[in-house]
Amino acid sequence: MAVASKKIPAPDLVSVQTALLSVSDKSGIVEFAKALHEMGVRLLSTGGTHKVLAQAGLPVKDVSEITGFPEIMDGRVKTLHPLLHGGLLAIRDDEEHVTAMKAHGIEAIDLVVINLYPFEEVRAAGGDYPTTVENIDIGGPAMIRASAKNHAYVTVVTDAADYQEVIAALSESKGKTPYALRQRLAAKAYARTAAYDAAISNWFAEALSLDMPQHRVIGGVLKEKMRYGENPHQSAGFYVNGDQRPGVATATLLQGKQLSYNNINDTDAAFELVAEFPPEQGPACAIIKHANPCGVATGSSLVEAYKRALACDSVSAFGGIIALNQVLDADTATEIVKLFTEVIIAPSVTEEAKAIIAAKPNLRLLTTGALPDPRAPGIVAKTVSGGLLVQSRDNLVVEDLDLKIVTKRAPTPTELEDMKFAFKIAKHVKSNAVIYAKNGQTAGIGAGQMSRVDSARIAAMKAEDAAKALGLAEPLTKGSAVASEAFYPFADGLLAAIAAGATAVIQPGGSMRDEEVIAAANEHDVAMVFTGVRHFRH
Template structure:
């Protein structure tokens, strides 16, 4: 049942005479407390916050003196008291509320400064179950929500980054804060507790192996406001959720202009792809354009791997994203900057490589400190009208699959290596996906077509274009292998790949016409391997 409003108008300016400070992150706390004291504000605080403030010689009242009750249970219970929450929730212009305050000796609290226990940090740093539970804040969110609800009279600050703005507003308004300012602080506060609770509920679902919880929430902190979204008429922001998975969200940008919405989307796709390649085994480079790989190469060095990747589709590589699975060195950097590139992302970059890239002032260089593990579980979220689609991340890795040879001829050792390479790449190509590979490099990629036959033909056509541009007499698909992200529903898609020159095929299998497709492969003397796993990517 809804609670009826008494429709008491909120005042515009509310003087800040009494403030409660209780923070986990003490960044800027002492300086802020000192500034408040100089403005004549009475300070109340708790635990470590009170000690830090008092140690700086600032007068502060411990919350226990306000409640008349000591902190108990290792600090779990300290602010959950009517003397605190009555001071936060009282409607100062409601005679009944004012009478209750006088009857129970409750004083109003005009400003609350709270940031929460570092649950997200402890969760993603690998803390054990008891440590994570202990970092679920209770009193903090209660105070935040109470203050935000009563923003008509109370200002709630949840971010140390807002301290300067609060002090500036107090100085401009002679010790008061405006209703508009209090509303904005309240909106931010509710968003913070929503993201906090989302992180907690998400962790519980993960810890208890609840794949599809009855209620699902996601939250994040604004990292950057984009100039625009996919197109200039769309607005966009980049939010981070605290996950430490190496990638664009955790990377350090060493140089270049601000990343755009499309840059972030494509850079994530590129780095996730190279994460499929073990840097201890080989160097790998992926070039991404519009979230699809236009070239992937594997070799002994990044320079060689980049050359292989670029040769697949040098036209599409213009203005693309380059990802490496090893520390970027000078030799590779020298070649990469010869082609206009939007972003380079790598686990690290040598000083020599950084100096080479610095000559291209707009080229963004990101270093992550590591590679994403393709086997690590996670979630992928997509919005649809009226809801969200949530699925687990595709963590199937070809090296962990049981490959089944279904044709009379088995693949050679080289073909098998290239088949695995091709299937790794196909996992990161939009469906329908067809990927031709030869000697550790893509030589033709067909992506996002409505028909698998069309994807196969497009990949072969692009391979022919690349061969002509490089002066080759025939396309590199001759003698290549081919991967399909899903089964061939008919033999025509396979025939198209054979006509392009493929000698071996890797695909999930599982079609009602598998026998027909296998027979076509045998009739042309090619090898075919089933993975039993599909890699649709929409």
């Protein structure tokens, strides 16, 4: 049954006479407390915060002096007490509450400053199970939620970034805070505890291998508010969840203006794709446009890998995202700046390359320190009307698959390598996807078509356009390997690829008409392997 409200109107300005400060992150807390003290605010505190404030010469009272109960159990129990929570939750204009406060010796607390145990940081750093559990804050969230509920009278601060605004409000209103500020800080407080609990519940799901827990909450912290979303009429923000996976969320922006919503989406797609190619196995480059690759290649050097990737579709690459799996060097940077590019992302960059990129001040340059592990577990989520679709990350890699030769002719070693190369890329192309590859270079990419036949034809057409642009006698699809991220439901898609010049095919298999497709491959002396795994991407 819902609890009825007494409908006591909230006052606008509320005087701050007593403040409770209990923070894990001590940044700026001494300066904030000094400002409060200078305004005549009485200071209460706990444990480590009390020690820091006392050492700074501030007159601060330990909460144990209020409760008459010492901090015990390694600090696990210190603020869970009626004398504190009564001071936070009491409605000052309710006669019954005021009477209870007097009867039990409860003093009002008007300002609460709390940030929580660093659970997210400990989790991200790979803390062991007991350490991670020990960094779950209990008293902090309880006080935050109590204060936020009673925001009609209590100002709750959970972020050091808000210290200056609170001090400014107190100065402007002669020691009082306005209701609008208290409302906004309360909303922020509940969002903070929600994200904190989400991190804890998701950690438990991972630690206990709970595939799909009964309740799934996904939280994040606003990293930056964006100018707009996919389109100018859509608002957008970039939230981070504490996952330290190398990528756009953890990258350092070395130069260039703020990334847009579409930039972030495309940069993530580009970096996850290039991470399929371990740097110790040689240079690789992926060029992305609208979340799909328009060229991917390996090479004997990074600049060669870039040039080969660009050759696949230099028209679409204009204004694209470039992802590299090795250190960005001067030779590669010199080539990249010849083309208008939105973003470059790489593990690191040389000083010479930085100087070259600096000549294009609007070009965003991101470094990550490392590549993400394509085999690492994780989750991906997508909103739908009224719900949330959550699945595990597609972390299968072609090197780990059991490839089955299903045709009379086995692929040559070169064809097999190109098959694997193409299938790696198919994993990152919107379905339906068809990718032609030859000698570690994409020859043509067909993405996002309703018909697999159309994808095969579009990829072949792109290869023909590239050949003309490069002055080649024939497109690279001649003698190529072709990958399909899902099975061929009919032989027509395979025949379109063969018509384009493919001599080897890699696909999941599993169609009711597999025998028909195999027969068509045999008839044209084409080698084909089944992976047993599909890579739908929507």
